Amino acid sequence: MFTLPIETIVLIALAITGIAILLYLREYFFRKKNEEIQFKLSQQTREKSMQLLTAAEAAETQVLAEGKYATHKLEEEFKTKLEEMLQMSGKSIQTSQNELTSFMEDLKKRSVEFEDASRKVSEQRIAALLEKLEQKLSDFLIQTEQQTTSSIELELKSTRQLIETYKTQQLKLIDENIIAMMEQTLNTVLGKKLPLKDNMDLIYEALDRAKTDKFIA
Amino acid sequence: MNEAILNTILENTYTLSQLKRRLSALKQLLLKEFFKSDSNQPAPAIDTEWLKSLPSEFLKQFNKDNVYKIFEDIESQIIKLPIVTIYLTFEPDEATLSQIGQRAKKTFNKLLIFDIKYDPRLIAGAALVCKGVYRDYSLRSKIEEKRLIILNNFKKFLK
Structure with a gap:
C-alpha cells in the first residue's frame, strides 16, 4: 500500500481546509449578493404590483362605471x-277579448234562437203525442169498459145460472130428502108394526092394479 | 095324463119353492113305495100334510114303470109355467101364501106361480116382475106418485 508522509498529509489537509474556506466564503458572498438581488427584485415586483393594482383599480372603476x-x-x-x-x-288581448266577447254573444244569440226553435218543435211534438196518447187512452178505456161490461154481464149470467142450478139441485135434493125421510120414517114405523091384514089389503090392491094395467096378461 | 097330474099338484100350490118342495116330497114318497128307496131327509111336516091331502086316485096314476117318466115330463112343463116374481115386505107363512095365491088366481082367472122375494124398502104392499118387467105397486110407489102433493104439504110448513 502507498503511504504518504505526514507532512504531505498535513499539507493536503491544510490545502483542503483552505479550499473549503475559500468555497465557503465564496458561497457566503454569492448568497448575500443573491439576497440583495432578490430583495431588489422583490421591491421592484412590489412596486410594479402596486402600480398594477392601482391601474387595475382604476380600470375596475372605469369598467364599473362603464358597466x-x-x-x-x-x-x-x-x-x-x-x-x-x-x-x-294588452292591445292584442283586448282585441282577442273583444272578438271572444263578440263570438260568445253571437253564440249566445244563436243558442237562444236554436233553443226557441227546438222548444217550439218539441212543444208541437209533445202536443201531437199527447193528443195521440189521449185518443189511444180514450179508445182503450172505451174498449176496456165494453169488455169489462161484457165480461161482468157474462159473469153475472153465469153466476145466476150457477145459483139457479144450485138452487134447483138443492131443492131437488131437499125434495128427495123429504121423501126419503118420509119413506124411512114410514118404514121404521110401519115396517114391523103394520097389521098383516092391512099389508094383505095393499098386496091385493097391487094385484088388482096389475090386472087393471094389464101387466099380467 | 101328465097335465092332469100337474094341475092337481098346482091346485093349491102357489109358489115356486112350494112346488119344488112338494114335487120332491111326492117323488120321495113314490120311490119309497115302489122301490123301497130310503131317503136320508124326511119330508117337512107341512109337505107331509099336503101329501095326505092328495086324493087316492091321484097316487094310483103312478107305477114303477111311469114314475120317472111322469116326473121328467112335469119338470119340463114347470119351466113353461107363467112365473111371476113378487116382492113383499115380510116373510109370509104358508097360510098367507095360500091367501095371496088364491086371490091372484081369482083376480087373473088363471094359474100363476109366484117366486117370493123380500124387499123391506117397499114399506108395505108388493112389487111384481113379469117377463123381466118390474112394476112397483107398493106404498113406496104410492108415495112417489103423490110426491108433489106431499112436498107441497111439507113446504106449507116450511113457510
Missing part, C-alpha cells in the same frame, strides 16, 4: 321594449 351605464342603458331599453310589448300584448 353601470351600460346596464342602465340596457335596463332603459329593456323597459322601453317591455312596455312596448306589454302595450302590444
Whole structure:
C-alpha cells in the first residue's frame, strides 16, 4: 500500500481546509449578493404590483362605471321594449277579448234562437203525442169498459145460472130428502108394526092394479 | 095324463119353492113305495100334510114303470109355467101364501106361480116382475106418485 508522509498529509489537509474556506466564503458572498438581488427584485415586483393594482383599480372603476351605464342603458331599453310589448300584448288581448266577447254573444244569440226553435218543435211534438196518447187512452178505456161490461154481464149470467142450478139441485135434493125421510120414517114405523091384514089389503090392491094395467096378461 | 097330474099338484100350490118342495116330497114318497128307496131327509111336516091331502086316485096314476117318466115330463112343463116374481115386505107363512095365491088366481082367472122375494124398502104392499118387467105397486110407489102433493104439504110448513 502507498503511504504518504505526514507532512504531505498535513499539507493536503491544510490545502483542503483552505479550499473549503475559500468555497465557503465564496458561497457566503454569492448568497448575500443573491439576497440583495432578490430583495431588489422583490421591491421592484412590489412596486410594479402596486402600480398594477392601482391601474387595475382604476380600470375596475372605469369598467364599473362603464358597466353601470351600460346596464342602465340596457335596463332603459329593456323597459322601453317591455312596455312596448306589454302595450302590444294588452292591445292584442283586448282585441282577442273583444272578438271572444263578440263570438260568445253571437253564440249566445244563436243558442237562444236554436233553443226557441227546438222548444217550439218539441212543444208541437209533445202536443201531437199527447193528443195521440189521449185518443189511444180514450179508445182503450172505451174498449176496456165494453169488455169489462161484457165480461161482468157474462159473469153475472153465469153466476145466476150457477145459483139457479144450485138452487134447483138443492131443492131437488131437499125434495128427495123429504121423501126419503118420509119413506124411512114410514118404514121404521110401519115396517114391523103394520097389521098383516092391512099389508094383505095393499098386496091385493097391487094385484088388482096389475090386472087393471094389464101387466099380467 | 101328465097335465092332469100337474094341475092337481098346482091346485093349491102357489109358489115356486112350494112346488119344488112338494114335487120332491111326492117323488120321495113314490120311490119309497115302489122301490123301497130310503131317503136320508124326511119330508117337512107341512109337505107331509099336503101329501095326505092328495086324493087316492091321484097316487094310483103312478107305477114303477111311469114314475120317472111322469116326473121328467112335469119338470119340463114347470119351466113353461107363467112365473111371476113378487116382492113383499115380510116373510109370509104358508097360510098367507095360500091367501095371496088364491086371490091372484081369482083376480087373473088363471094359474100363476109366484117366486117370493123380500124387499123391506117397499114399506108395505108388493112389487111384481113379469117377463123381466118390474112394476112397483107398493106404498113406496104410492108415495112417489103423490110426491108433489106431499112436498107441497111439507113446504106449507116450511113457510
